[in-house]
Amino acid sequence: MSQNASSSPDKIIVDRSRPSRNTDVAKAVKHTRERLQTHGGISTNFDREMLEVYLSTAKQSAALQPLFVILVGLFSNYFFTTINLFPWMLASLFVHSINILIANRARASTITTDNASTWQRRLLLSQFLTGCCWAWFSFIGCDGCESGYFYFKGSALLIVLSATSFLVFMLRSSTLVTFMPVVIALAFISALSRDPMDMALTAMFTTSVAFFAFLTARLYSANLQLLSFQSEKDDLIAELEMAKSLSDEARRRAEEANLAKSRFLASMSHELRTPLNAILGFSEVMATEVMGPLNNQIYKEYVGDIHASGKHLLDLINEILDLSRIEAGRYELNEETVQLVDMTEDCIGMVQLRAKAKNIQIHDQFEPSMPAIWADEKAIRQVILNLLSNAVKFTPKGGEIQVKVGWTASGGQYVSIKDNGPGIPEEEIPVVLSAFGQGSIAIKSAEQGTGLGLPIVQAILHKHDGQFLLKSKLREGTEVIAILPAKRVLQTVAAVEETHAVDRRRKSFA
Numbered sequence: 001m002s003q004n005a006s007s008s009p010d011k012i013i014v015d016r017s018r019p020s021r022n023t024d025v026a027k028a029v030k031h032t033r034e035r036l037q038t039h040g041g042i043s044t045n046f047d048r049e050m051l052e053v054y055l056s057t058a059k060q061s062a063a064l065q066p067l068f069v070i071l072v073g074l075f076s077n078y079f080f081t082t083i084n085l086f087p088w089m090l091a092s093l094f095v096h097s098i099n100i101l102i103a104n105r106a107r108a109s110t111i112t113t114d115n116a117s118t119w120q121r122r123l124l125l126s127q128f129l130t131g132c133c134w135a136w137f138s139f140i141g142c143d144g145c146e147s148g149y150f151y152f153k154g155s156a157l158l159i160v161l162s163a164t165s166f167l168v169f170m171l172r173s174s175t176l177v178t179f180m181p182v183v184i185a186l187a188f189i190s191a192l193s194r195d196p197m198d199m200a201l202t203a204m205f206t207t208s209v210a211f212f213a214f215l216t217a218r219l220y221s222a223n224l225q226l227l228s229f230q231s232e233k234d235d236l237i238a239e240l241e242m243a244k245s246l247s248d249e250a251r252r253r254a255e256e257a258n259l260a261k262s263r264f265l266a267s268m269s270h271e272l273r274t275p276l277n278a279i280l281g282f283s284e285v286m287a288t289e290v291m292g293p294l295n296n297q298i299y300k301e302y303v304g305d306i307h308a309s310g311k312h313l314l315d316l317i318n319e320i321l322d323l324s325r326i327e328a329g330r331y332e333l334n335e336e337t338v339q340l341v342d343m344t345e346d347c348i349g350m351v352q353l354r355a356k357a358k359n360i361q362i363h364d365q366f367e368p369s370m371p372a373i374w375a376d377e378k379a380i381r382q383v384i385l386n387l388l389s390n391a392v393k394f395t396p397k398g399g400e401i402q403v404k405v406g407w408t409a410s411g412g413q414y415v416s417i418k419d420n421g422p423g424i425p426e427e428e429i430p431v432v433l434s435a436f437g438q439g440s441i442a443i444k445s446a447e448q449g450t451g452l453g454l455p456i457v458q459a460i461l462h463k464h465d466g467q468f469l470l471k472s473k474l475r476e477g478t479e480v481i482a483i484l485p486a487k488r489v490l491q492t493v494a495a496v497e498e499t500h501a502v503d504r505r506r507k508s509f510a
Contacts, residue, residue, distance in 0.1 A: 046227045047116040047172075050220070051106070054123070054170035058103045061167050065130075066096050068163070072137075072156050080149050083142045092133040099126040124177050127168060131178040134160060135185035147197070154201050157182065161208055169216035170223065179209045261324070272321070276314045283307035319452040322382075326459040333376040333463055337490060340373055340380070340413050341366045341405050347384040348403060351392050358397045367406040373413060373488045379460045380484075386453045387417045387480050394421040394478070411486035412466075418479040424472040433458065433470065457482065464488065 073089040103126075106119050138157065142149040161179055168174040183206050190198035283306045285291060294300045325331040348362055355362055391401045404416040424432055433454055457480075458468045465485050472478040 046224055046231075047120065048111050048113055049227050050170050050172070050223065051111055051116055051119060051123075053223070054168065055103050055107050057167060057170060058099075059107070062100055064163070064167070066093055068160065069093060069096070076149075076152065080142050080145050080152075082145060083140060083149075085137075085140065088133065088136055088140065091136065092130075095126075095129045095133050099123075099130065102126050120171065123171055124174060127171070127174050127178040128181070130164075131181040134179070135181035138182055138185045139189065150197055150201070154204070157205055158208060161205070161212060165212040165216050169219045172220055175209065175213045175216045179205075183209055263324075272317050273314070276310055276317065279310045280307060280314065283310060319456060323452050323456050323459065326456070326463070331459075331463065333379065335374055335376055337372045338375055338377045338380065339370070340415065340484070341370055343377065343381050344384055344403060344405050344415055347381060347388050350385060351388045354389075355392050355401070358392070358395070358399075360392060360395050360397070360399050360401060362401045362403060364403045365406075366404070370405065370407075370413065372490045373484055374490055375464055375484065375488055376460075379463070383457050383460050383482050384415055386457055387415070387482065390453060390480075391417050391419040391421070391478075395419040396421060408483055408486070411489065412484050413489060414481055414483045416479060416481045418477060420477040423474045423476050423478055424470075425474050426472075429470060429472065454480075 069089055069092045073085040076083060076085050102122055106123070109115075109119075111119060134157065138153065140153075161175075161182075164178060165175045168178070183202070186198070186202040186205055190202045283303050286294065286303045287300070287307055294303070322331070344364070344366070348364060352362065388401075388403070395401055399420050401420075402416075402418045404414075404418075406414060406416075408414050454468075454470070461468050461482055461484075465487070467481075467483040469481040469483070470478070471481075
């Protein structure tokens with residue numbers, strides 16, 4: 001028996017003992033928000049990313065510097081035979097190989113925020129050694145050469161300055177560290193020689209180093225800002241995904257709880273209605289004194305109160321159970337051929353007594369010769385009766401109610417019920433249409449209810465693929481319209497005359 005109960009679809013499916021699956025997600029959201037709220041120390045946060053970009057660039061451009069060194073050495077040895085740059089070339093290539101070795105080790109290791117500064121110092125040291133090689137090149141002179149070597153040396157230094165600056169700007173302060181030895185060497189040479197040409201070269205190269213240092217610093221800052229924006233965008237996307245996950249989980253739990261509630265109430269239909277029907281039956285027997293007169297008048301009044309309260313409670317339970325069955329997916333339509341006009345007339349007759357008690361006039365206007373529809377008669381009758389009961393309930397004494405049944409523009413059929421009651425404020429219409437919702441004027445002007453009448457009407461019409469419209473103006477009245485689609489209208493097809501069909505067949509054979 002326990003196994004059958006566990007496999008029943010009506011079992012409450014919300015497991016309160018199950019831990020939340022979004023604990024890690026919530027922690028990640030908190031961490032992400034803390035990152036988004038941290039605005040300081042951008043360069044510290046992205047030193048690792050900038051080093052990775054620098055190492056990638058150094059790998060791609062590893063052959064450029066030795067190629068340039070070789071070209072400079074060969075060109076100078078070919079055109080300026082009195083100087084020998086082969087020792088400088090070997091030293092430069094050796095230092096470059098050290099740079100490549102350090103970069104490869106950095107790429108092979110895991111660069112973290114903690115060791116990023118250490119690797120940065122090592123890479124800057126390797127760049128300083130490269131600058132020392134170019135400082136050696138600036139010391140090399142040519143006594144027998146004319147001004148051509150001077151221009152060649154200045155051009156080579158400016159070319160290597162510009163090329164190196166754009167290749168290593170991802171390494172912070174690399175331009176100053178690399179070419180400061182060259183500036184010191186040129187300044188020393190110009191101080192010893194007192195030659196205006198050497199002084200001009202020193203000034204020009206120093207100015208170029210300052211310009212490129214400023215330019216690479218701006219490029220470095222711009223890349224930092226781009227990385228910061230990219231990180232913030234990724235964090236925002238991650239937070240949105242996490243928030244969506246939390247929202248989906250909360251919605252799923254709410255849907256499970258609502259479905260469990262609906263299934264519970266739907267399964268309690270028999271258990272709730274059976275004792276109420278017994279109470280109503282026995283109280284009615286006592287009120288009508290079938291088994292004998294009640295000698296005490298107070299007891300008779302109590303019996304009447306019990307019967308009225310039990311009937312009111314049964315109506316409320318029926319509405320709750322109807323909506324619960326609909327939400328639980330256990331409300332099945334028993335469709336058949338029905339006449340919308342006939343059902344509306346029957347429902348008007350059922351509320352006519354209450355309308356006369358309040359001196360309310362009900363005027364009907366029906367389209368003639370309307371065909372039948374394919375619908376659940378009990379459900380559609382409940383819709384019309386609910387709408388008429390609300391109209392009678394909220395219409396003041398001496399008021400009027402207009403009931404119309406006709407065609408829609410798309411070929412469907414509708415029932416319109418309009419009263420001249422107090423109306424509903426525009427901002428309260430969504431409340432009235434929601435489950436257990438009641439407007440402020442309705443609460444003051446009519447007897448209390450569950451607020452489930454209109455939600456049940458909407459659900460039943462939705463099951464029929466129909467629509468429900470509510471139009472209301474304060475102090476002017478309310479109009480409700482129940483619409484059934486054209487596909488539920490059973491159109492009659494004219495019979496084909498047999499003689500015409502026979503004539504057509506004869507003509508075809510001829």
